[in-house]
Amino acid sequence: GDSVTQMEGPVTLSEEAFLTINCTYTATGYPSLFWYVQYPGEGLQLLLKATKADDKGSNKGFEATYRKETTSFHLEKGSVQVSDSAVYFCALTTTDSWGKLQFGAGTQVVVTP
Amino acid sequence: DAGVTQSPTHLIKTRGQQVTLRCSPKSGHDTVSWYQQALGQGPQFIFQYYEEEERQRGNFPDRFSGHQFPNYSSELNVNALLLGDSALYLCASSFLDRRNTEAFFGQGTRLTVV
Numbered sequence: 749g750d751s752v753t754q755m756e757g758p759v760t761l762s763e764e765a766f767l768t769i770n771c772t773y774t775a776t777g778y779p780s781l782f783w784y785v786q787y788p789g790e791g792l793q794l795l796l797k798a799t800k801a802d803d804k805g806s807n808k809g810f811e812a813t814y815r816k817e818t819t820s821f822h823l824e825k826g827s828v829q830v831s832d833s834a835v836y837f838c839a840l841t842t843t844d845s846w847g848k849l850q851f852g853a854g855t856q857v858v859v860t861p
Numbered sequence: 862d863a864g865v866t867q868s869p870t871h872l873i874k875t876r877g878q879q880v881t882l883r884c885s886p887k888s889g890h891d892t893v894s895w896y897q898q899a900l901g902q903g904p905q906f907i908f909q910y911y912e913e914e915e916r917q918r919g920n921f922p923d924r925f926s927g928h929q930f931p932n933y934s935s936e937l938n939v940n941a942l943l944l945g946d947s948a949l950y951l952c953a954s955s956f957l958d959r960r961n962t963e964a965f966f967g968q969g970t971r972l973t974v975v
Contacts, residue, residue, distance in 0.1 A: 791969050
């Protein structure tokens with residue numbers, strides 16, 4: 749079946765540091781890939797997406813590139829802020845099960861001043 | 862646009878009871894999906910509704926059932942509650958059209974079973 753594996757947290761960083769969160773996937777169909785963010789006490793917000801190989805999704809300084817050859821979709825940000833502290837989820841949906849999102853376990857990011 | 866709204870925000874139930882959670886989708890969206898998020902874990906897909914029918918279902922027992930109304934709003938029902946059903950229940954709305962891939966999530970309903 750489809751699955752998403754992402755690096756365990758918490759990831760603790762100082763403000764202005766570089767952030768990388770690794771995400772790899774297995775999928776039976778052709779997946780679209782997503783990063784969602786969850787702030788404390790809130791639901792999920794879509795951060796960025798990529799729907800085909802080599803696409804780069806970007807938003808709010810975050811970027812991720814859909815790498816079909818390595819089945820990866822790593823999230824990066826060049827300079828984090830305290831306000832980026834949240835839990836980040838990598839997710840996919842496939843052409844075989846359109847609209848059903850398969851999530852990773854989440855990575856908590858803590859940014860300190 | 863109010864986005865996806867869920868009610869109630871918090872709920873405490875006793876083992877064996879039944880619960881109904883409600884979701885109003887983002888304006889214009891025709892598809893509603895439900896997810897269960899246990900503490901410290903990623904959301905798990907329960908099921909998806911489109912045109913008042915269940916389109917897809919995840920690996921959840923029949924105690925979990927749902928409904929979609931003509932105005933696209935939806936309910937999630939859980940019977941014979943277990944302690945393990947304690948979780949954040951998230952509703953997501955979207956278009957079924959594959960050309961538009963974004964799902965919008967509500968704030969969730971925090972269910973505690975005691």
